[in-house]
Amino acid sequence: MNVGFIGLGRMGAGMAANLLKAGHDVTVYNRTPGKDEELVQMGARSAAEVAEACDGEIVVTMLADDHAVESLVYGDQRVLASLAKGAIHVSSSTISVAFAERLTADHAAAGQRFVAAPVFGRPEAAADGKLFVVAAGESEAVTTATPFFDAVGQKTFVVSETPKAANLVKLSGNFLIASVIESLGEAIALVSKGGVDRHQYLDMLTSTLFGAPVYKTYGGLIVDRKFEPAGFAAPLGQKDIRLVLAAAEELRVPLPIASLLRDRFLSLLAHGGDNLDWSALGSLAARDAGEAAN
Structure with a gap:
């Protein structure tokens, strides 16, 4: 699977590494330069801009809060403007219910799909691929994203076809x-x-x-x-x-x-x-x- 991964903090770096270990093609982006070096050595492609991480089937965001996600999703060369029709934005960030609802509507209007998939687990669990994933979204989109869930987590709980329920x-x-x-x-x-x-x-x-x-x-x-x-x-x-x-x-x-x-x-x-x-x-x-x- 061709995956873009945005956000390489302590959680995101471990998740992206496990995607690579599972054999997926991964393009990584982080706002702070240099955080992708270890992942690049593992085989990831480094994206200079957000748009470069959005040319695959799925782009994952793992960011701190609503503001961080909003700043990388909305605007020229950002996720919403760059993701192909039918492609999926998987948000593993812990964001507000209201913002998840907004992302669902805006991706649908752009012909894209949105899956909320926040995770339970600390950085050690992320590094070990032992997170618990809580997923919600349209069933076909969730199925398409399942290889991502399997790579980063030990178990996935699909709770609803409405993304905000996972949040x-x-x-x-x-x-x-x-x-x-x-x-x-x-x-x-x-x-x-x-x-x-x-x-x-x-x-x-x-x-x-x-x-x-x-x-x-x-x-x-x-x-x-x-x-x-x-x-x-x-x-x-x-x-x-x-x-x-x-x-x-x-x-x-x-x-x-x-x-x-x-x-x-x-x-x-x-x-x-x-x-x-x-x-x-x-x-x-x-x-x-x-x-x-x-």
């Missing part, structure tokens, strides 16, 4: 992860201040009631207080909570915990957390309890 599912999942991070941080702060070793406490939790990977991964980061380098930066977590609240408002679904998380993320960022992993949210309870960061 809603992704945002709901990130809301749940942030909820786990916050509650873990609070529980760990409580027992730690009460004299219980936090590492021993986490081992007990994850060996009994809470053995899911999310508790092991984020619990480990919280007890080790290892928030750098960021696998998923705190401002992106704050963005996702803002987007889930926007979706909830549109659907008239109260999310009181999400409102709390919005304020907790703002507190983290106000105290200089911009470069930290979003798991640093779990450090706020210890700080509020007057525990030293050690």
